[in-house]
Amino acid sequence: xATTPTVTIERLREVARHHGVxxxxxxxxxxxxxxxxxxxxxxxxxxxLPQETAPAPGLPPLAAEPDERA
Amino acid sequence: xxxxxxxFASAAALGRAFARRERSPVDVVEALLARIARxxxxxxxxxxxxxxxxxxxxxxxxxxxxxxxxxxxxxGVPIGLKDLIDTALVRTTAGSRVLATHVxxxxxxxxxxLGAAGILSLGKLNLHEFAFGTTSTNPHWxxxxxxWNRDRVPGGSSGGxxxxxxxxxxxxxxxxxxxxxxxxxxxxxxxxxFKPTFGVVSRTGVCPLAWTLDHVGPMARTVEDAALLLDAMxxxxxxxxxxxxxxxxxxxxxxxxRGVEGMRVGMPDTLFFADLEPDVxxxxxxxxxxxxxxxxxxxxxxxxxxxxxxxxxxALLASEAAAFHRPWLAERPEDYSEAMRAALEIGYMxxxxxxxxxxxxxxxxxxxxxxxxxxxxxxxxxxxxxxxPAIGEPVSREPLLAWNRFMPPFNLTGAPAISVPCxxxxxxxxIGLQLSGRIxxxxxxxxxxxxxxxxxxxxxxxxxxx
Numbered sequence: 001x002a003t004t005p006t007v008t009i010e011r012l013r014e015v016a017r018h019h020g021v022x023x024x025x026x027x028x029x030x031x032x033x034x035x036x037x038x039x040x041x042x043x044x045x046x047x048x049l050p051q052e053t054a055p056a057p058g059l060p061p062l063a064a065e066p067d068e069r070a
Numbered sequence: 071x072x073x074x075x076x077x078f079a080s081a082a083a084l085g086r087a088f089a090r091r092e093r094s095p096v097d098v099v100e101a102l103l104a105r106i107a108r109x110x111x112x113x114x115x116x117x118x119x120x121x122x123x124x125x126x127x128x129x130x131x132x133x134x135x136x137x138x139x140x141x142x143x144x145x146g147v148p149i150g151l152k153d154l155i156d157t158a159l160v161r162t163t164a165g166s167r168v169l170a171t172h173v174x175x176x177x178x179x180x181x182x183x184l185g186a187a188g189i190l191s192l193g194k195l196n197l198h199e200f201a202f203g204t205t206s207t208n209p210h211w212x213x214x215x216x217x218w219n220r221d222r223v224p225g226g227s228s229g230g231x232x233x234x235x236x237x238x239x240x241x242x243x244x245x246x247x248x249x250x251x252x253x254x255x256x257x258x259x260x261x262x263x264f265k266p267t268f269g270v271v272s273r274t275g276v277c278p279l280a281w282t283l284d285h286v287g288p289m290a291r292t293v294e295d296a297a298l299l300l301d302a303m304x305x306x307x308x309x310x311x312x313x314x315x316x317x318x319x320x321x322x323x324x325x326x327x328r329g330v331e332g333m334r335v336g337m338p339d340t341l342f343f344a345d346l347e348p349d350v351x352x353x354x355x356x357x358x359x360x361x362x363x364x365x366x367x368x369x370x371x372x373x374x375x376x377x378x379x380x381x382x383x384x385a386l387l388a389s390e391a392a393a394f395h396r397p398w399l400a401e402r403p404e405d406y407s408e409a410m411r412a413a414l415e416i417g418y419m420x421x422x423x424x425x426x427x428x429x430x431x432x433x434x435x436x437x438x439x440x441x442x443x444x445x446x447x448x449x450x451x452x453x454x455x456x457x458x459p460a461i462g463e464p465v466s467r468e469p470l471l472a473w474n475r476f477m478p479p480f481n482l483t484g485a486p487a488i489s490v491p492c493x494x495x496x497x498x499x500x501i502g503l504q505l506s507g508r509i510x511x512x513x514x515x516x517x518x519x520x521x522x523x524x525x526x527x528x529x530x531x532x533x534x535x536x
């Protein structure tokens with residue numbers, strides 16, 4: 001079941017800080033609705049994905065070595 | 071062969087005329103440079119014009135052709151390069167302030183291949199800042215304008231490529247497409263834009279936007295020209311691990327003349343046909359009748375999962391772009407536009423788990439496309455739900471309302487997709503038709519596009535004042 005993620009201005013600033021990016025309070029407040037919307041949609045998407053046991057689900061095969069390419 | 075007016079001659083016709091010594095590459099480059107000098111101050115298609123270099127290369131091509139040394143069907147033909155594609159010793163800005171003085175030491179792989187084919191660069195083309203947007207309204211290098219109506223955007227991010235082709239500034243251009251950036255400007259400007267299968271063209275030396283979604287592709291005024299240009303630049307590249315084994319054998323244009331008799335054209339019955347502008351809907355309906363008249367069988371097909379495609383696309387795009395830009399955004403945030411900076415900052419908020427789920431969804435969407443294509447050889451949709459917006463007009467960010475919402479499914483799946491002109495709205499703005507195919511079946515998409523083009527004359531119309 002999808003859950004609505006809880007995001008706060010302080011959380012946005014903390015995550016940005018973790019990535020070395022300064023996000024002041026006003027900018028974080030502007031971003032908040034867009035981030036909340038995206039995370040809610042991602043949560044809904046994830047809720048509809050099956051739990052996969054196949055190896056490396058969703059990831060591409062490793063590229064061939066250059067000399068193996070046609 | 072119509073090459074009297076080099077501004078609107080096809081690349082194929084120019085190449086043939088050069089090979090037969092009926093026209094001079096130097097004369098054509100001079101004519102196009104004069105046209106650029108006259109029109110580009112208003113259109114802002116170029117960030118850098120490399121006129122002297124183009125003339126030098128044209129003189130070399132002329133000498134080689136005179137000596138019987140032909141490098142291919144586009145030998146001596148000029149091109150414009152989107153300015154996020156590295157060119158040795160020529161400034162490559164990515165439409166940004168961050169890279170305003172960046173001069174690469176080495177050509178991108180695609181540029182090396184164009185050189186080997188004898189194709190001449192006229193310069194570097196305007197784009198949306200770092201290709202992260204759909205309008206090409208660029209705060210650092212000027213607002214690129216649509217030649218059909220200069221108050222309208224040319225689309226983006228390869229806006230200079232689309233606008234310059236429509237204005238007759240060059241017969242060929244390179245674009246890149248992460249979420250529609252080749253097909254959107256092709257649709258808005260009434261030209262051809264082809265996003266090949268993921269991996270067909272190397273991205274080495276191309277400033278990334280999102281590694282798992284980025285494609286390089288040809289733009290032109292005819293399908294044949296796009297196919298010839300793709301032939302010149304496709305193929306595996308040891309320096310791009312994603313480019314392995316995707317190129318089809320032979321020429322991408324090998325089937326252009328075969329027509330569509332008996333082919334199955336599928337119309338996905340969700341997402342792509344909701345909330346269209348009436349003129350777009352009418353033009354696409356008419357295109358369906360044209361293909362039926364040419365012998366194709368048009369049917370409805372079901373493609374599942376499309377409503378969530380934009381969400382997965384947004385997560386991958388924002389987080390991969392945020393990772394690429396992390397050092398610059400940390401050290402010099404003031405060098406980004408406000409819009410770009412905000413889009414990147416959102417990327418940091420996507421968790422690793424969300425990212426993996428978006429990648430899992432990507433694989434499921436590929437599977438659902440393969441299922442949808444069991445009943446069709448190609449898919450047909452509008453390229454965009456509307457014609458070009460006015461410059462400065464706000465465009466929706468809501469996934470199911472975004473004006474590029476028909477684009478991401480083909481970036482996520484990596485399937486080939488082309489936009490060809492299919493009409494005009496009542497304001498005289500071009501409308502695009504999107505044709506797509508199975509992964510790796512680029513020649514089939516080009517074949518259907520060429521068949522449609524032969525039955526119509528939309529591609530032969532040009533803006534009045536261009």
